[in-house]
Amino acid sequence: MKKLFFALFFILNAGQFSAQEILIDTLFIDNQFNKTSKTSKIISVNSEEILENATSLSDLLRFQSNIYIKENGRGATSSPSFRGTTAFQTAFVWNGININSIFLGQGDINNMNPLSYESIGIKFGGGSVIYGSGAIGGSIHLNNSLDFKRGFNGTFFTEYASFNTINSLVKANYSNEKFSFNLNINHSQSDNDYEVPEKKFINRNGAYQNTSFNLGLAYKTNPNNEFYWQSQHYDSDQHFPVFSENQTRTKYLVQTFRTLAGWKVRSESLKNNFKLAYLEDYFQYFGDVEDSKTNGGTGKQYIVKNDLDFVISRSTSINLISEYQYNEAKGFESGIQSPKRNLGSFSLLYRKLQTRKFYWELGAKQEIVEDYKSPFLFSASAKYVATNWYQTTMNISKNFRAPTFNDLYWKEGGNADLKPETSLQAEMSHRFRYKNFGLGITPYYMHIIDNITWIPVNGAIWSPININKVDAYGLETDLSFEKQFGKHFASSKLSYSYTRSVNLETQRQMRYVPTHRINFNADYQYSFFGIFVQAFYNGKTYIDSIEKDFLNDYLILNSGINFKIFKNNRIGFRVNNITSQAYQAMNYYYMPKRNYAVNLKLNF
Numbered sequence: 001m002k003k004l005f006f007a008l009f010f011i012l013n014a015g016q017f018s019a020q021e022i023l024i025d026t027l028f029i030d031n032q033f034n035k036t037s038k039t040s041k042i043i044s045v046n047s048e049e050i051l052e053n054a055t056s057l058s059d060l061l062r063f064q065s066n067i068y069i070k071e072n073g074r075g076a077t078s079s080p081s082f083r084g085t086t087a088f089q090t091a092f093v094w095n096g097i098n099i100n101s102i103f104l105g106q107g108d109i110n111n112m113n114p115l116s117y118e119s120i121g122i123k124f125g126g127g128s129v130i131y132g133s134g135a136i137g138g139s140i141h142l143n144n145s146l147d148f149k150r151g152f153n154g155t156f157f158t159e160y161a162s163f164n165t166i167n168s169l170v171k172a173n174y175s176n177e178k179f180s181f182n183l184n185i186n187h188s189q190s191d192n193d194y195e196v197p198e199k200k201f202i203n204r205n206g207a208y209q210n211t212s213f214n215l216g217l218a219y220k221t222n223p224n225n226e227f228y229w230q231s232q233h234y235d236s237d238q239h240f241p242v243f244s245e246n247q248t249r250t251k252y253l254v255q256t257f258r259t260l261a262g263w264k265v266r267s268e269s270l271k272n273n274f275k276l277a278y279l280e281d282y283f284q285y286f287g288d289v290e291d292s293k294t295n296g297g298t299g300k301q302y303i304v305k306n307d308l309d310f311v312i313s314r315s316t317s318i319n320l321i322s323e324y325q326y327n328e329a330k331g332f333e334s335g336i337q338s339p340k341r342n343l344g345s346f347s348l349l350y351r352k353l354q355t356r357k358f359y360w361e362l363g364a365k366q367e368i369v370e371d372y373k374s375p376f377l378f379s380a381s382a383k384y385v386a387t388n389w390y391q392t393t394m395n396i397s398k399n400f401r402a403p404t405f406n407d408l409y410w411k412e413g414g415n416a417d418l419k420p421e422t423s424l425q426a427e428m429s430h431r432f433r434y435k436n437f438g439l440g441i442t443p444y445y446m447h448i449i450d451n452i453t454w455i456p457v458n459g460a461i462w463s464p465i466n467i468n469k470v471d472a473y474g475l476e477t478d479l480s481f482e483k484q485f486g487k488h489f490a491s492s493k494l495s496y497s498y499t500r501s502v503n504l505e506t507q508r509q510m511r512y513v514p515t516h517r518i519n520f521n522a523d524y525q526y527s528f529f530g531i532f533v534q535a536f537y538n539g540k541t542y543i544d545s546i547e548k549d550f551l552n553d554y555l556i557l558n559s560g561i562n563f564k565i566f567k568n569n570r571i572g573f574r575v576n577n578i579t580s581q582a583y584q585a586m587n588y589y590y591m592p593k594r595n596y597a598v599n600l601k602l603n604f
Contacts, residue, residue, distance in 0.1 A: 030096035039381035073589035084472035084501025085137030105404035115186035126399035161597035165190035182216035210236035295333040315353040335411020492522040528564040554583035
């Protein structure tokens with residue numbers, strides 16, 4: 001295992017641990033996310049922070065975390081990279097349910113509108129014991145919540161930006177002691193026809209639009225029983241950029257339907273969260289926007305999940321998570337006929353508050369799947385609060401990614417003999433706190449085996465095989481400050497990440513893994529006035545497997561101001577890419593130079 005030298009840090013608020021979670025005014029559908037925050041590195045982005053980067057989930061993750069975002073031009077296909085891993089090794093979790101595509105095994109973050117969620121969580125490190133396939137490098141949590149005893153309130157948000165971009169949100173909530181209702185409708189669209197003259201780049205055929213409809217309901221029959229329902233319908237039309245006027249224009253249509261019904265029961269000795277979910281993804285690719293679809297598919301998932309937390313004592317609990325899924329798909333012009341898959345899994349977690357300063361937990365998971373042999377998974381973590389200014393956490397785990405329907409069945413290339421990817425991971429965080437300052441460090445190491453890689457096997461035919469072994473290791477550090485004085489509030493956070501992801505067969509850095517990355521965020525609020533600054537630096541990034549061709553490093557700055565009008569209503573203005581930097585997150589596709597946005601938020 002690689003030896004890492006510790007220097008600097010990451011800060012999380014020190015907290016007291018308890019085997020019991022107390023639910024008072026809000027129903028959180030993903031109750032495991034708060035538990036993992038006790039020993040894992042997480043970032044939580046609330047609804048107000050989401051509005052600072054309302055254009056897309058890509059922008060939000062790029063500026064408010066140190067995840068590398070691989071985006072084929074603004075608004076086009078986009079995917080995240082945690083700690084030197086790939087998009088396939090990232091889990092997307094919607095209200096506690098893994099929603100990675102059963103075709104691709106990943107998610108396109110530009111087909112997930114951030115305005116659809118009350119909060120967005122980012123968890124670093126493996127989490128397959130709880131969240132299943134793909135949770136190797138990290139996971140992105142799209143969370144909805146339902147409040148009680150809040151009465152009626154509503155929000156209207158609209159933003160107009162460069163390239164004829166419009167982002168709008170209408171949200172209404174009503175709740176009393178027993179009933180909660182949440183309606184969210186949002187729409188985004190853009191001509192997206194920006195230019196980068198010095199690079200002779202025009203984002204032709206870059207238009208997109210998407211609409212999301214979200215409805216949530218909850219009802220308490222008594223203080224110990226809650227029934228809830230959360231649904232989402234998403235419709236997207238995403239055009240892919242072309243490089244000349246004569247090139248054939250293409251597009252990609254996506255429709256997603258997700259619905260989740262659940263029943264939460266709690267008593268002094270146990271808590272149980274039972275869920276029924278149905279997920280449907282329908283996509284169509286058009287090789288010519290004026291012609292019929294070229295290929296496509298429909299994927300359906302039926303999920304039954306139960307999360308039972310048995311409280312042995314005030315300091316000890318046992319958590320059993322059981323899940324059954326039935327997956328089916330139907331492809332069009334892809335060679336994927338009608339594959340089906342049954343799978344079940346059992347996870348057991350033991351959590352113990354040993355003393356007021358020491359907390360630890362153990363986890364184990366086994367899946368039973370008809371298409372492949374699933375590995376036995378485990379996790380172990382601990383937290384020690386040494387003083388009121390220093391605490392440390394440690395995590396080790398085994399995680400995996402299952403072969404997808406595309407990996408197994410794609411026409412002229414699918415490989416039915418693939419084994420799941422597995423990874424062994426270790427990380428240790430040191431967290432310091434002094435008055436209003438936080439300082440910490442998180443070194444980590446991952447060893448990934450049976451890495452699934454698509455390679456050319458015969459002319460234009462590509463096929464996936466298990467070949468690569470990868471070592472990913474690095475260091476993540478953060479420095480934070482937060483202070484309230486009178487009507488003034490100031491906060492800032494500076495993050496740095498060092499990442500090495502090495503193919504052990506070639507001893508070369510993996511593609512699209514920047515070695516150095518820096519993020520900076522600062523906010524200042526005074527009475528009716530606020531200002532924020534965002535910046536990120538991305539180091540040199542190799543785009544081939546031999547460390548020859550690369551994307552140049554770049555520094556991007558954003559800033560915005562807002563004014564409160566009539567109590568809690570607000571008007572704001574933002575400048576993106578202030579220095580008008582020409583840069584690429586993916587080869588060939590330049591991102592916009594300086595651009596602007598003005599927004600209005602009304603609360604009623």
